[in-house]
Amino acid sequence: MSAKHHEQGSHAVVPNSKNDNILVGMRDGVSGQFRLVPRAEASVSVFDSNFLVGDGIWEGIRANNGRVQFAREHINRLFQSAKAMFMELGLSKGALLNLIHQTLDANSMQDEPHVHLRLVVSRGLKATPYQNPKINVGLPLIVIIPEVKAVAPSAKNRGLRLGTTWVRRGPPDVKDEQWNHISKATDVQACIHANLMNVDEALMLDLRGFVKTGNSVNFFIVRGDEVWAPTKDNQMQGITRQKTIDVCRANGIKVRELDFALTEVYGADEAFCTGTFPSQIHVTEVDGRTIGTGKRGPVTEKIQKLYAEKVKADVERPRSEIQAEVEASRDLSFLAKL
Template sequence: MRDGVTGKFRLVPRNEAVVSVFDSNFLVGDGIWEGIRANKGRVQFARDHINRLFQSAKAMYMDLGLTKRDLLELLHVTLDANGMNDEAAVHIRLVVSRGLKSTPYQNPSVNVGLPLITIIPEVKAVAVDMKSRGLRLATTWVRRGPPDVKDEQWNHISKATDIQACISANVMGVDEALMLDQRGFVKTCNSVNFFIVRGTEVWAPTKDNQMQGITRQKTIDVCKANGITVRELDFSLTEVYGADEAFCTGTFPSQIHVVEVDGRRIGNGKRGPVTQRIQELYQELVARDVSRTREEIAAEVEAERDLSFLRRLNGSVL
């Protein structure tokens, strides 16, 4: 935990970790978070996750009080202290609260010091039976909102919309709730992103009204890099029901196939060949990413934008 008032970082046993009742997350749900994977002590897709966190912080007008490399180093220190450098399946919940308040009030003007940063690592993998069985989905009444209400691109601590959808899934007796946007097009699930396969094409809902999932984008990237046609577009439940395959993506599960939506079997009800191939390509990408040294990963995290494409466009040297 990085205390926002003292600026000190300390490692605390799980059963001794406490947060003040005057903390912004507790009082008004004012904070952001990231779900991150680590493999053998290497933070997976570190640049993408840390950039997304800093983008959310900037949108929320929140000064984290440290650099991107500093934050990565805190993740490394936590992994080392927990003896997790031989573990291939570590899930990290990185939570940032705006910090301590002098009194219960929503205005950040009463905050004291910098944000509180909490890092919670766990050895955790998707259950084998879930991975082999696949997911059952059902459409919920809970809709994804527009960015002028609560921008769904923020990984905000206030997850009330997704929690309501999750409760809806529990009531319906399925694994995840499939959520629509305000126009009725398929958008995302309550905790993972959603894709379908029709013929030779992979379809992804547009990024509007949903979390800018890193695994979602990496899935699109590996498709494009390996000759699999992927389209980002609006599509309806009718097109989902008639899909040949469907799958969900997320930092925790990577890709996991969908066998049923609203009681309709998807394809033959099993993991399809396109989904399987994407899983293989994605795992190859992960393996390349985490095979680097910590210093190589840190250098990428703090690197400036790559503007080499401009030289290719006009032949000039910047």
């Protein structure tokens, strides 16, 4: 990929030398020990499940001044993926958040406003190379990689060029896209196709030909006074996607979740993509067709501001409040109102 292409991508970053010397948090699944390991020394066994058979799950998470953004939603999604994959993590949601806090603090990131965490869980160590989890030894391996990553302003101002890929999003009986699984071969193939098309991101369709998602971000269009989101089936259940829908509905912006075709994308007034890293970033063209004016539209700009306010409110809370929310039992207070 050329440097120019990289600068225009949905995950373009401002380089930061602090990332050369980070400490990586690692919970060993056999000993149960949690260690903070220098980046250059952080490694896993060749008998690890992720390495051998791509058997693991992950989360991409933002942290602002030591506060984990939308912590409850990210940790809940990780635990849902683990349960679906029949993977016992061996710790509580609150204990996992504590490990994340330890990793942030060990890296002196309490005052860093732009931290991105890659939380990776492998099913763990295997006794021999084979796919069956019955030969695994101990609990899953948990890895927390924190980096200082600010979104490159040039990429956000420029917007994204998308191209439709031949790679389709399949149904949940093939590979459920709700599993935030290490095996991202489908998305990687779509990403490679985007590189070959010399665009920033691949736009993926479902098996019926309806527009679904980008290879690493969720996708929206704006037509008139309505925001359209592809239905949630066949795509990752993006937390930023859902928060975007929530802030629209809370502020009187109409949102429809529906099936729509490329023709309706080409004729849209605006389009944008969402993700934990870029938040919302506007789309300038799809398959060579200019979207709207080719610039960030007013609805997208308003959504960006509303979302930024929601993030600010979330991460300005004390850690103790965020921790309590993650550890809270199921809220059944709604029953009293029935």
